Amino acid sequence: MITVHEVSALSGVTIRTLRYYDRIGLLKPAARTEAGYRLYDDADLMRLQRILLLRELEIPLRDVSRLLKLSETGQREAIGRQITLLELKKERTEKLIALARRLSKGEETMDFSAFDRSKEEAYAAEARARWGETEEYHAYEKKATSRTEAEGSLLLGRMMGIFADFGALRDGDPASDAAQAKVRELQDFISTHYYPCTDEILRGLAQMYVADERFRANIDAAGGEGTAAFVQQTIAAHCKKG
Numbered sequence: 085m086i087t088v089h090e091v092s093a094l095s096g097v098t099i100r101t102l103r104y105y106d107r108i109g110l111l112k113p114a115a116r117t118e119a120g121y122r123l124y125d126d127a128d129l130m131r132l133q134r135i136l137l138l139r140e141l142e143i144p145l146r147d148v149s150r151l152l153k154l155s156e157t158g159q160r161e162a163i164g165r166q167i168t169l170l171e172l173k174k175e176r177t178e179k180l181i182a183l184a185r186r187l188s189k190g191e192e193t194m195d196f197s198a199f200d201r202s203k204e205e206a207y208a209a210e211a212r213a214r215w216g217e218t219e220e221y222h223a224y225e226k227k228a229t230s231r232t233e234a235e236g237s238l239l240l241g242r243m244m245g246i247f248a249d250f251g252a253l254r255d256g257d258p259a260s261d262a263a264q265a266k267v268r269e270l271q272d273f274i275s276t277h278y279y280p281c282t283d284e285i286l287r288g289l290a291q292m293y294v295a296d297e298r299f300r301a302n303i304d305a306a307g308g309e310g311t312a313a314f315v316q317q318t319i320a321a322h323c324k325k326g
Contacts, residue, residue, distance in 0.1 A: 097136070
């Protein structure tokens with residue numbers, strides 16, 4: 085056991101912040117001395133490390149507590165998504181720097197790609213749906229905590245089956261009746277098993293399916309090369325009709 089002062093010295097977190105974390109229930113000390121001083125054990129320090137990582141990943145404090153209640157798989161997924169979002173921001177920042185350097189040299193250029201936030205917005209929409217202070221998050225939390233990891237894996241397998249069906253249609257018209265029926269099936273599946281999937285969220289997911297290499301690779305593995313792009317096109321056609 086170590087004292088709050090020792091935890092502060094070890095982690096760089098102020099004593100005031102540690103007391104605040106205790107008050108809101110985010111990091112309760114394992115024990116207290118007879119005089120009421122906080123004492124922290126190794127498990128507390130591991131939790132503090134996770135809290136600090138989530139904060140470094142720009143996750144709001146109000147969402148950190150929710151994430152820590154998820155399974156290890158859920159926490160890893162959340163952290164992975166935040167890392168990808170930071171990488172997208174880094175990529176856009178690097179484009180801005182490169183553009184600024186060209187302009188500072190007097191180069192004439194007509195490049196607006198550095199101002200494109202669509203990939204970041206797609207990830208942000210997905211994060212809000214899963215972990216934000218939204219109706220979608222609360223629906224996701226309720227369903228996620230009520231099923232086992234095995235059940236979660238089974239659902240993922242079923243979703244990959246839907247993408248495999250998309251793959252069988254990928255050489256056709258994204259606006260065809262068959263393709264649009266598959267979009268509705270995907271949207272209903274997400275709404276039923278994860279969170280209310282509005283057209284806005286669906287549009288964000290479609291962007292993520294092609295922007296994220298991992299998503300694109302998994303979807304293409306399920307339905308064949310080009311499936312992720314086809315799914316994005318079918319969703320775009322669906323949202324255009326709406």
